[in-house]
Amino acid sequence: MRGRRAAPARGPARGRQGDHRRRLSQRKARPGVVVTTQAGVAVRVMAARVVDAVMYRGRSLKAELAANLPRIEDPRDRALLEAICFAVLRSRARSEAALAAWMPRPLGRADNELRALLHVGFAQLVVMELPAHAALSATVEAVRALGRPHQDKLVNALLRRAQREGLPSAPADALWPAWLRRQVREDWPLQADAIFAASQQEAPLWLRVNRRHGNRDDYGQRLLDAGIEAEVPDGVPDALLLRAPVAATGLPGFAQGDVSVQDGAAQRVADLLDGLPAGARVLDMCAAPGGKSAHLLERDPMRRLLAIDVDARRLQRVRETFDRVGVQADMKPADAADPSAWWDGEPFDAVLLDAPCSAMGIVRRQPDVLMHRRADDLVALTRLQARLLDAAWQVLRPGGRLVYTTCSILRAENALQLEAFRARHAAALVESLDETWGHADGGGRQRLPGECDMDGFFYAVLRKA
Template sequence: MKPATASTAALASGVASRVAAARVLDAVLHKGRSLKGELATALPALADPRDRALVEAIVFAALRQRAGYDAALAAWLPKPLGQRDAPLRALLHAGFAQLDALALPAHAAVASTVDAARAIGRTHQAALVNALLRRAQREGLPAGDPSAAWPPWLLAQLRRDWPGDADAILRASVEPGPLWLRVNTQQGSVAALQAQLAESRIEASTTPLCPQALRIDAPVPVSALPGFADGALSVQDGSAQLVADALSPSPGARVLDACAAPGGKAAHLLERDPTMRLLALDVDPARLRQIGATFARLALGATAALRQADAADVGAWWDGRPFDAILLDAPCSATGVVRRQPDILLHRREADIGALCRTQSRLLDALWPTLAPGGTLLYATCSILRCENDAQVAAFLARRPDAAIEPLDARFGRRMRQADREQGSQRLPGEDGMDGFFYARLRKG
């Protein structure tokens, strides 16, 4: 390929990446679409994995920092952008993210973003895009208040629940988390995978908190991880990996994963004990297929069964044989993973919390009779809202005299108590580099 042709192709690729990022941001910010769903459509359309990684990086950075970028636009524009200019606002957020959070070379970032304005039909505003990005380059972007991105009702609840920790939670919500890997010890050791990553110039560290984990602090595309396609490792945050330790079923146990998709926690349990007799449920057939794909990639599931069902509708799926252990990773507000799913703050509604709490109660009450006496149920969420966590457990313990809570050690976060009674353990976002997560280990008498 001639140099001029290569340069032209690279320019076109750069513009296409910015257009894709702006369109994803427009859909998420202004049309109420799911970030995960939009990326699932946008990324496969880009042939080069570097372009896919760039789009993902731009979108996540822009969403995490959107409060600061909106503040810049409010300060620098003579009048606010209207609804018709929503695509332009999304493109400007993408441009700011490149210069600010990602610190990309300014010339390429500005030129490609200005060309992207023309590509999305905003030729008449290309000069404005250029001027605003050049100003951001010269002056820097104002530091945004991370609390500004939170809906007022959710911010108020956060401050009520965590008066001494709210500011740290807010700061953690705008910082990208490390990449956590779980090593499939059925295929190799943690040390061997760490060495293999080092050969690919990927630095990964171990932690005594999670025996199968490797932590990577520098961004790395999953496609660049040696062994991923072959099932040697999975991407799973450290807080989610701790679920297997919290449940800790006996070898060969009969185990239920009641809300199993996408299958990471069930796979972890099977990696620990391939003789486990596992039933994985999910109400969504597409998500159930995702579990099957996860098991297939990891060469697991010989003793596992998958079934589409609403876990709370016990009569429709339970055969009457009690389980030795149950994992209830309950539907929740996901407020502990905002840094990984920043669109949560755009889509969550105050009425959702009450509905989620009712679903959690319904699942706990429905599943408890399927647990054998002496068995263990682990109630877990990726929430930091106390109404979904320790308050939910306190209410369940009050309803069920045959239920007792077993305290977990310091690896699982701070122990939550009311009236000197244990009600689970809570990790807050960013602690030990992990996501926010709640664990309550319940024993049946």
């Protein structure tokens, strides 16, 4: 599995090289699909509009990509659009420094779309290192496609300067709001710089092999036969690790449920629920999008699992995930924090609470979260987490197991939340976890971003005495 390295796995950042000589004008496009006679220009136009929406209008990157990717016909161009947008958000501090230093006068709010396109151009040349000729020509042409032909010379000059000089440096924590910088340094004074640096990096692609459909070694050989090199990580029994990005739909057997995309830190949650009695009744309190529940059922389809989510539309995604991987469970749209509205009175043997959180452990996968998170969000989230923990304790049988996890690195959501819960519930006994789960903190364990190539994640296991 470590043998040959294949070009198809190189992914969007470096795979669309050359001058993209497709002739999309020769084919008939579906309604709403972007088509251009100069291949690549439409991708840059759309990237600028996505970046404008996220950086200057407060939109979600995930939502903007979901709305725009289907409009692009070629899957390679869809991958390129996604890669550009992520590269822009990870490097925006350096791009802003370049614009501040190089522009003869600052751009106004009416020029946000142009500013976004400059970010797109800088990211291609400096971060992604795409061939300069293709990146320059397509981005300058995109200025005209955006209806700004009078500014094409300005864009060309700025991009060529970036090509010659690179972008100014910026501190690793420059993208983090001041209140979050202070909080991370207070919570993790020795690790803060490493956290900031890791959060700027592109995350590897983790796969979860469905053990009901085959074993990991056999699936690794299928990847190799498809020209995709994978690594076998230690301590994550169903996982394979890809250093180069690959679209999920391009993975062998993805549509048939043979494999799923899930970070190694999230995959380890299933280990905390191993060893339950046959036919155990399990509750997943905040189930969407369904990856952790699906993993539990792939390991033991005899579990009686109830998946709850407050959003019925998100619960539909859970159903689609279950259908794809071939598992079944009961599902219920409900507010998990209010058991009186959904609980039938039969206690659960185990409860998984993967709680809503600030997502500060997955910044490298959701870089826009740093632009949208506010300090009062943390107050509301910690209150919700406390309510969910109390509800989980109410429906758990004596002797049962409560697994509390978040994809945050903030102690207010993790160690301090756990300590406050134990103060409210004297019968809560903490099960110890070893150092393979991360740093000991408040009775749980904290994985920090990038450690063992994983996302930031908090784990705690409580027994009801």
